[in-house]
Amino acid sequence: MYTSNLGMPELRQELSRHLKNNYNLEYDPDSELLITVGVSEALDLTMRALLDPGDEVIMPDPCYVSYNPCVILAGGTPIMVPANEETNFEISATDIEARITSQTKAILIGYPANPTGAVMTRDKLAQIAEVARRHQLLVISDEIYAKLVYGVRHACFATLPGMKESTILLGGFSKSYAMTGWRIGYAAAPKETIASMTKIHQYTMMCAPTMGQVAAIEALKSGEDSATEMVEDYNRRRLIIIKGLNDIGLPCFEPRGAFYAFPSIKGTGMTSEEFAERLLIEEKVAVVPGSAFGQCGEGYVRCCYATSLADIDEALSRMKRFVAKHRMV
Secondary structure (H helix, E strand, C coil), X not given: XXXXXXXCHHHHHHHHHHHHHHHCCCCCCXXXXXXXXXXXXXXXXXXXXXXXXXXXXXXXXXXXXCHHHHHHHCCCEEEEEECCHHHCCCCCHHHHHCCCCCCEEEEEEECCCCCCXXXXXXXXXXXXXXXXXXHCCEEEEECCCCCCECCCCCCCHHHCCCCHHHEEEEEECCCCCCCCCCCCEEEECCHHHHHHHHHHHHHHCCCCCHHHHHHHHHHHHHCHHHHHHHHHHHHHHHHHHHHHHHHCCCCCCCCCECCEECCECHXXXXXXXXXXXXXXXXXXXXXXEHHHHCHHHCCEEEEECCCCHHHHHHHHHHHHHHHHHHCCC
């Protein structure tokens, strides 16, 4: 059966309690929360509801592959802020402010980040918030990996002083509750924004999958212990893959979130696409070329450690053989 366009009332109520308990954020489940078909739909709806033709959205490079296309499809213009390994793939408030023009509508950030696994401290996010307030900009904060952090605390952007009313908070269940494929995401925002997003959502998707919404209710009610155990397991795999990549000659900064490592492959002399294709053909190991995530991703590849330790060990062994064969001298 179909549910309310906004999502099942019980799910919105549970989500409202979840955001209150975790971040002390108050969202009205009847008007400030929208359940979407994954966070990708939430991102698309945000852009289509907020952007007018020519509006600019500032975002990091590298970034998740959907960011640029969603802005462009909504008639906007992506404005990229380079993030690099020297700054742990974080972007600064200063670099953002330098790119603000009269056409700037919003800042789009995603931390913990895909593809790099980078996180940002609350202090650095507060500096970005200050820029947003000063220039009266919206902030779209993609926090799908919020629970997957290691040795640090996740800082929810909407909790920063004065930012709740100008932040569109995006989240979901795919990563934190191992529900990839169930396609349940959400947007939390002021009621006027949610109303605009819902107008598009109700005529394109109608509602998120009913079975997925039921599963999401159960995840919020009883899944926290399992999620905590999962994060501990990911952390063990994270440490193993980072050490392994560095040991075989693929320098890798320490990602403090998500479940990705983003090693440099510059020492091989290959482009990231060439490296990924040849590694797949020669050793049957799949990685994603960093160039898929933006110009600043060139020279890196994304490795996902959301798999078994045995598979990680086997992949590292094959990559070691591959790198030894192709290392530049």
